Amino acid sequence: MAKSSFEYVKKFELDDTLLPNTWIVVRLDGKCFHKFADDHNFKKPNDLRALKLMNYAAFSVMRDFSDLLMGFGQSDEYSFVFKKDCNLYKRRAAKLLTTITSKFSTSYTYYWNKFLGDQQLLYPPSFDGRIVLYPNEDTLIDYMKWRQADVHINNLYNTTFWTLVQEGKLSPTQASFNCYVITLNKGHSFNFYILFQAEKRLCGTVSADKNEILFKEFNINYNNELEIFKRGTLLFRKNINIDESNKCSTVIVDVHDDMLKDSFWKDHKDLFTIKSKQHFIYNGPMTEIISAQLHGRKSVIPETT
Amino acid sequence: MAKSSFEYVKKFELDDTLLPNTWIVVRLDGKCFHKFADDHNFKKPNDLRALKLMNYAAFSVMRDFSDLLMGFGQSDEYSFVFKKDCNLYKRRAAKLLTTITSKFSTSYTYYWNKFLGDQQLLYPPSFDGRIVLYPNEDTLIDYMKWRQADVHINNLYNTTFWTLVQEGKLSPTQASFNCYVITLNKGHSFNFYILFQAEKRLCGTVSADKNEILFKEFNINYNNELEIFKRGTLLFRKNINIDESNKCSTVIVDVHDDMLKDSFWKDHKDLFTIKSKQHFIYNGPMTEIISAQLHGRKSVIPETT
Amino acid sequence: MAKSSFEYVKKFELDDTLLPNTWIVVRLDGKCFHKFADDHNFKKPNDLRALKLMNYAAFSVMRDFSDLLMGFGQSDEYSFVFKKDCNLYKRRAAKLLTTITSKFSTSYTYYWNKFLGDQQLLYPPSFDGRIVLYPNEDTLIDYMKWRQADVHINNLYNTTFWTLVQEGKLSPTQASFNCYVITLNKGHSFNFYILFQAEKRLCGTVSADKNEILFKEFNINYNNELEIFKRGTLLFRKNINIDESNKCSTVIVDVHDDMLKDSFWKDHKDLFTIKSKQHFIYNGPMTEIISAQLHGRKSVIPETT
Amino acid sequence: MAKSSFEYVKKFELDDTLLPNTWIVVRLDGKCFHKFADDHNFKKPNDLRALKLMNYAAFSVMRDFSDLLMGFGQSDEYSFVFKKDCNLYKRRAAKLLTTITSKFSTSYTYYWNKFLGDQQLLYPPSFDGRIVLYPNEDTLIDYMKWRQADVHINNLYNTTFWTLVQEGKLSPTQASFNCYVITLNKGHSFNFYILFQAEKRLCGTVSADKNEILFKEFNINYNNELEIFKRGTLLFRKNINIDESNKCSTVIVDVHDDMLKDSFWKDHKDLFTIKSKQHFIYNGPMTEIISAQLHGRKSVIPETT
DSSP: OOOOTTGGGGGGSOOOBOOTTSEEEEEEEETTHHHHHHHTTOOSSOOHHHHHHHHHHHHHHHHHOTTEEEEEEETTEEEEEEOTTOOGGGGBHHHHHHHHHHHHHHHHHHTHHHHHTTSOOOSOOOEEEEEEEEOSHHHHHHHHHHHHHHHHHHHHHHHHHHHHHHHTTOOTTSOOHHHHHHHTTTTOHHHHHHHHHHHHHHTTOOHHHHHHHHHHHHOOOGGGSOHHHHHOEEEEEEEEEOSTTOOEEEEEEEEOOOTTSHHHHHHTTHHHHOOSOOOOBOOSOOOHHHHHHHSGGGSSSOOOO | OOOOTTGGGGGGSOOOBOOTTSEEEEEEEETTHHHHHHHTTOOSSOOHHHHHHHHHHHHHHHHHOTTEEEEEEETTEEEEEEOTTOOGGGGBHHHHHHHHHHHHHHHHHHTHHHHHTTSOOOSOOOEEEEEEEEOSHHHHHHHHHHHHHHHHHHHHHHHHHHHHHHHTTOOTTSOSHHHHHHHTTTTOHHHHHHHHHHHHHHTTOOHHHHHHHHHHHHOOOGGGSOHHHHHOEEEEEEEEEOSTTOOEEEEEEEEOOOTTSHHHHHHTTHHHHOOSOOOOBOOSOOOHHHHHHHHGGGSSSOOOO | OOOOTTGGGGGGSOOOBOOTTSEEEEEEEETTHHHHHHHTTOOSSOOHHHHHHHHHHHHHHHHHOTTEEEEEEETTEEEEEEOTTOOGGGGBHHHHHHHHHHHHHHHHHHTHHHHHTTSOOOSOOOEEEEEEEEOSHHHHHHHHHHHHHHHHHHHHHHHHHHHHHHHTTOOTTSOOHHHHHHHTTTTOHHHHHHHHHHHHHHTTOOHHHHHHHHHHHHOOOGGGSOHHHHHOEEEEEEEEEOSTTOOEEEEEEEEOOOTTSHHHHHHTTHHHHOOSOOOOBOOSOOOHHHHHHHHGGGSSSOOOO | OOOOTTGGGGGGSOOOBOOTTSEEEEEEEETTHHHHHHHTTOOSSOOHHHHHHHHHHHHHHHHHOTTEEEEEEETTEEEEEEOTTOOGGGGBHHHHHHHHHHHHHHHHHHTHHHHHTTSOOOSOOOEEEEEEEEOSHHHHHHHHHHHHHHHHHHHHHHHHHHHHHHHTTOOTTSOSHHHHHHHTTTTOHHHHHHHHHHHHHHTTOOHHHHHHHHHHHHOOOGGGSOHHHHHOEEEEEEEEEOSTTOOEEEEEEEEOOOTTSHHHHHHTTHHHHOOSOOOOBOOSOOOHHHHHHHHGGGSSSOOOO
16 A cells, blocks of 8 residues: 655654563553442442453453463452463564453453443443563462462451441441541541551451451451452363363363462463463363353354454 | 562563653554454445544543543544653553553443444454654654545545445455455456456555546545545544633544644644643534533543543 | 574564664763772862863764764763764664763773873773663753753862862872761861861852852862863864865864853754754864864774774 | 752653563674774684683673673673672663673773784774573573584684685785675686685585585694684683682683583583572683682782672
8 A cells, every 4th residue: 555755653663572481461450440349339348240250351351362371360450471482463562461451441341241230331441551571480470479469468458347347337338448537537436446446456467367356356257258359360271071072172261279379380380381282171160251161152252363 | 558478579560661751652453353344344445433433432531631632543543642741650651551542442342332333242342552752743743644644545545445346246245355356266257357457456556546536437526525534533622612601611622634734733833832721712513522521521421530 | 604593592682772863862971980080090179181081082982973963071971962863773772872882981991091191090990871862952952951060060069179178188098078077087176177167068058159168268269260170071073174275174073162051052053953064163272182183084093983 | 969950851761670580691792893803913713812802801891790690702792691680780771781891891902912912902992782681591591502603603614714715825814705706806716716615615514514624625623723712712600729728719710611512501500590609610721811810819900899
């Protein structure tokens, strides 16, 4: 096609190729999701429907990009890990970063009704993304542990906080901690006392203490909380038996394994080394995500990439 | 909140601050939109509904980011220009790039029904994005001219091509040029002849010739084509009189001005220089986008950023 | 030539092309030059021979790179400014940065004896370098002003300090200010008093005060100090008459103009705009650097680039 | 010290921190060294004095930077490898790159007379540098092998070429291969024949063939060539017994080991893993470089870093 004399401005687009042979991680975060969660009446401290939507949007991304090795999500964030030898888009950073961000964002919007059908989506949400390189397995594994430790720390904190608040008869719409401290200064003395206690107890207390507070005072056993709340969700490819004939199919599975344990990484060592087919066998429960793949081959949702 | 011992992995996130005092341009492109357009029965060579959806999604972005000076779109691409002195997110490249990409992508999905209500959205679309710096007004203006010249070149080509095809009685599902050359090899001699002529005429012919082909052989006057098809859409802020009392309101307007003319840039010189309020007065037609802003102050769509 | 199977490691070399159409500045700084100056008995607060060596090394760089528009130096630092449209080494950052750094460093070493013949060079010195982009004339001019303002501030401070010290009979080997405050705590009461006064007077006092201290107490008129000390040295190309026939030759001149005055930039506006030959006429004194060029055409020092 | 209002221009200096936990390699190359070698009468195909000067300059760098693990040089190039966990200058790329480049360049100039005393240095030489990251041991080792394979390929080619040339009685000033082909076209039939043979034989021939040419026709056994010519020089730290009392001292040694053999890397595995002291014992010959360190503790050349 004809070229214009303005074409020279293309030269201002600079190369952003990423260092080869390193793990590429893309992490997305919901933008202003405190407000978004309030606007859409998400349950506190955890809304199972919203988490399932996050997971499904991530699954929609994983399905499109076969170079993605793992996805890990919690709350309003999701991390995606590309294979070390990934050469998609010649490893151009902006291209990798934006296609993941865009696909996740539109999937979150597109599948909203599937998970939050009762609640109208009031406006388009948005996510920001960043791209980080990890040069070796050790640092990548520590990255995964970092995000999962974060789920644990945040969830224990939030569960304790919201239990204290809710048992203290504070209305669930009195949402964030900061708001409380400010707004409650105006005379809600009992609530304020509860909150003050909550804050005092939470700041600097270690996990064991928080477990104890929950257990002793509110009769809540943190260990009984849902795995998805305590550990987030890990997505990766495993093989699954699809019928009696022992035929196998590779599917993306959504699990809540404990990645802080070194045994997890020992069991999944081949995740990093085997280039061809991973031979992990999945024996877990049939989830919505797995089921969508087994029955979904004729679905309208194409595997596009 | 407590920190884990894995926190050190944050150090692998490197700084990506953009050079100060330069124009930041983010350009988005639809991913696999040839297929997407076919899957969703977009009209060829231009689908007005689809273009309006693009514009509305871009408007949704502009509304959120007051640091955006202009947006310009055509076909499945959109460019956004940040003010030279923009300091949003401390000019971190990934942050700017992904929030724009994400908001545009979700808006495109969210507002789909508003413009293509008859056509079900079959799967989440996606867009890729890139970020480019222009160090001065001249190069930025040439960038804008480059994109608008591209609309012209592409549209003239496509209009000629599709006219030749459609007048030649080729079925509308025989979509892309490449497909034709392949599929028509199997006996569609008349169609093939038409296409061959089309190709021969189009390759290397200059705009004047194409205008002539359209006019002489198909009785189509290219000048009568819609401005939105020939010039794309420019979004920027102007003042508008909202009632008889001469009260003014600043709104994002969608226009199809000719940016290839230097007079446009003379008339809009203040766009680059005046920091406070631009005093451009809008006298054009009331569009859907402008109307949404004048009546939309109580709308459910908040100006969030 | 034959390629080895290890060639793939070249792919780890990433592109570092600089944004086009911006001013490229390379600034060099002497590494550990406090110690280097002491080791080589540089005079305090300014050693004219050492400054001349810096200038000659910079001249050696300017001569090699015709894309260099200006050089500006003071103390142990030198800045080099490339033309905005410079395309040397395709604007690869590391290549531009290191060739300038290397040539300056070796020239400093090579020409040592020419300027400090009495003082043996005891070990190879070294310089670090950085590369910075300025997108427009205003920011570039402010950069030049910043460096020249720095000469003034530092020199006024140092002259005042060393005058106080030297008039106070402190030995010249009691070198740096910090050392004094620490080492003199042990009983040198008179010196300590002088220093304490010096410190008290210098910290936070403005230039006018310092001028006054110098003038009133030590009978030194700062205005009589050498221009090279007060303003640093600017290198750029000018035309010079070389004989009676009015024949002109372009030479690199070393001047000490006041770049803080806007009149300087008005007079030299063409420096930025004229691509071909600059028509500045040089009327200043014949310096060592200019003379080296007029007679040096048969010299052993080739113009290599 | 007082700040000027121009200080804001510092914001244009962007962060260039390198990815943590990766091997940083700085590689220097002589600029226009074909001409430099001719100007300074370097012997062809290898000048032992010039190679020793390169090694000594590299040694001067290694001595200054304890974070350097290895240096490897050949012809007019030298590579320096920083420890994986190096945090010098906070891993800022330009700082690391330029200080290495500068120190090497000045050392080359400073020590010229020590190795090429008979030949005056006619002008300051220069070197360019680049910085490359290798994310793991395998790619770093392949980098080292790549450079050493390059020595072998180049040297075998050059030795064969120059032998053919010199035995063919071509004058030593008829220097480069390209020059020959052009200049000899004018009637030097015998020489041309020799050269034609040389070219025909060398292009595309493998190493074994070249060995054979050398051996059969010119009675030269390539295996008898000096190790420094065939393998280049590796610098790294080893322990050495300095007297009968078995006292050890760590010195930088210059060796010509075969790094293409995996056994080398097995023997030196600890080079990568042991953080504290490497316990390699050196048993090789006493070289100029080693000797300079054992006797040089009172030398004028300080270990400055």
